[in-house]
Amino acid sequence: xxxxxxxxxxxxxxxxxxxxxxxxxxxxxxxxxxxxxxxxxxxxxxxxxxxxxxxxxxxxxxxxxxxxxxxxxxxxxxxxxxxxxxxxxxxxxxxxxxxxxxxxxxxxxxxxxxxxxxxxxxxxxxxxxxxxxxxxxxxxxxxxxxxxxxxxx
Numbered sequence: 043x044x045x046x047x048x049x050x051x052x053x054x055x056x057x058x059x060x061x062x063x064x065x066x067x068x069x070x071x072x073x074x075x076x077x078x079x080x081x082x083x084x085x086x087x088x089x090x091x092x093x094x095x096x097x098x099x100x101x102x103x104x105x106x107x108x109x110x111x112x113x114x115x116x117x118x119x120x121x122x123x124x125x126x127x128x129x130x131x132x133x134x135x136x137x138x139x140x141x142x143x144x145x146x147x148x149x150x151x152x153x154x155x156x157x158x159x160x161x162x163x164x165x166x167x168x169x170x171x172x173x174x175x176x177x178x179x180x181x182x183x184x185x186x187x188x189x190x191x192x193x194x195x
Contacts, residue, residue: 077102077142077181082174082188084159087166092116094166096157096174097193098186099149102142107179109139115172117161124154139179152193166190 077100084096100108111119121136140155142148150156157174166172170190177183 075103077106077108077176077178077184079176079184079186082186083193084157084166084172084188084190085192086168086170086190087162089165091165092160092162094159094162095122095152096159096172096188097150097152098157098188099147100140100142100176101147102144102178102181104180105144106142106181107139108142108176109179110177111157112175112177113159113173115163115166116159117163118159119174120158120160121150122156122158124156142178168192 080099080101082096082098085094087094108121111121113119121140122133123136124131124133126132135158136155140148140150148155159172168191172188172190173185174188175183175185
């Protein structure tokens with residue numbers, strides 16, 4: 043019985059600090075929450091194929107840019123866009139990254155912007171998972187796990 047009041051007394055300074063909250067912003071640099079990532083999925087790779095696309099939706103709390111992606115499941119990961127040029131669908135890397143407007147969901151989807159995994163180390167089968175690390179210009183990196191399957195139409 044004596045230990046409980048002592049434990050409570052020891053916890054009071056911690057509780058008091060937690061109740062104080064964060065100090066008011068000085069207006070300089072402020073950390074905002076992480077970029078929210080939903081619906082991460084990568085297509086399966088048939089035997090012998092070492093390239094696949096991954097899709098997801100990103101919502102940044104403040105304007106930011108997705109600048110790079112990495113995965114231990116592939117030798118290289120890039121952010122790609124698809125667009126029509128001279129009546130042909132063209133795909134190219136977004137070397138400057140993918141802009142993320144504040145508070146707006148940005149979908150990476152089949153036929154549009156997407157993630158390309160190249161040099162996939164092991165075949166990806168439906169039901170597998172793929173770890174991805176997304177790096178942003180200002181927000182902290184986000185580590186996610188994408189499922190392997192067919193993206194919704």
